[in-house]
Amino acid sequence: MPDHDSPSHPPDSSVAGTESLPPGPAGVLPAGTPAPDRAWLDRVRERDPEALGLFYDRYLDLVFGLAWRLLGDRTLAEDAASEVFLKVHRAADRLDPARDPAPWLATITTNVCRDLWRSSQYRMSRRAADVHDPEADTLTSERERLVQEALESLPESLRTSIVLHDYQGLDHRQVADVLHIAHDAARKRYSRALAALEQLLRGRL
Numbered sequence: 001m002p003d004h005d006s007p008s009h010p011p012d013s014s015v016a017g018t019e020s021l022p023p024g025p026a027g028v029l030p031a032g033t034p035a036p037d038r039a040w041l042d043r044v045r046e047r048d049p050e051a052l053g054l055f056y057d058r059y060l061d062l063v064f065g066l067a068w069r070l071l072g073d074r075t076l077a078e079d080a081a082s083e084v085f086l087k088v089h090r091a092a093d094r095l096d097p098a099r100d101p102a103p104w105l106a107t108i109t110t111n112v113c114r115d116l117w118r119s120s121q122y123r124m125s126r127r128a129a130d131v132h133d134p135e136a137d138t139l140t141s142e143r144e145r146l147v148q149e150a151l152e153s154l155p156e157s158l159r160t161s162i163v164l165h166d167y168q169g170l171d172h173r174q175v176a177d178v179l180h181i182a183h184d185a186a187r188k189r190y191s192r193a194l195a196a197l198e199q200l201l202r203g204r205l
Helices: 038-045 050-070 074-090 102-117 120-130 134-139 144-154 156-167 172-179 183-203
Strands: none
Touching: 038 050, 050 074, 050 102, 050 156, 074 102, 102 134, 134 156, 144 156, 144 183, 156 172, 156 183, 172 183
């Protein structure tokens, strides 16, 4: 379990091209969401049941949205979200009440998704997704579907970079903390990821 060592920074939108991506599903806290109360986070650290329940309610959409983007499968994303909050319960004492929990949760979620990527369950779900699913087409727009398909085609490291920055709203320093890489490396990886995504989407949007 990663330690809570990601500082909170305002989102970094300095890299051109992010505005061309459509918004993702739930996964980013709405603008203007008040900062979490420190006394409440202290209760989460102590595993107070009521505080943990409120923590789940507040951050479920963020965790599920990140997992859905990374895994491309709703059922697996639900499984991942359940695993994330189980890990949160186990590691609640590592939560730093003085910091925004979102980067910590992004780290845990990314690690859970990495474990799933390596599992036979994920490989089986990807094979099943190759069969056309008419119901899925009714759940999302054509543009959104094309972007999600392109994201799923990217290597794990590039996909994660885009999802964390563009859909979760983390700046490059926070992404670097989540992925345990240098800040400059996070920026370069994001630029490569965006170029690869744009190449995949060229002529399709």
